Amino acid sequence: MLKVTEFAFTGYSVTDMARARTFYETVLNLTPSSVFGDEKTSWVEYEVGPHVLAITNMSGDWKPSKDGGGVALEVEDFDEAMKWLREKGANIYMEPFESPVCHMALITDPDGNSICIHKRKPGHA
Helix, strand or coil, X not given: CCCCCCCCCEEEECCCHHHHHHHHHHHCCCCEEEEEECCCCEEEEEEECCEXXXXXXXXXXXXXXXXXXXXXXXXXXXXXXXXXXXXXXXEEEEEEEECCCEEEEEEECCCCCEEEEEEECCCCC
């Protein structure tokens, strides 16, 4: 039987690592926890709680896309996060909206990968 115990990482392919790192570290305010490779090809990991978000340009077969998988980043204050993202010039392709359990918006990184900015409503874990 298969028993999944946790998510090892969520990963995105990028085409320009320097540009991608600027976005993830400046716009999303993440701090790299591991960096493998060199300036030409590398794998960068950002630890967020018990989870890892990775970006890489190591495989030409793995293409960036907003239509593929995605990560939802839970934020402390949704309105403040959206204000920050707008000030940083983030590409917001789905404006904030509310569901019965959360608030969310969708942005893209410089390669077009989709990132959900998310805040659960009280009482919804």
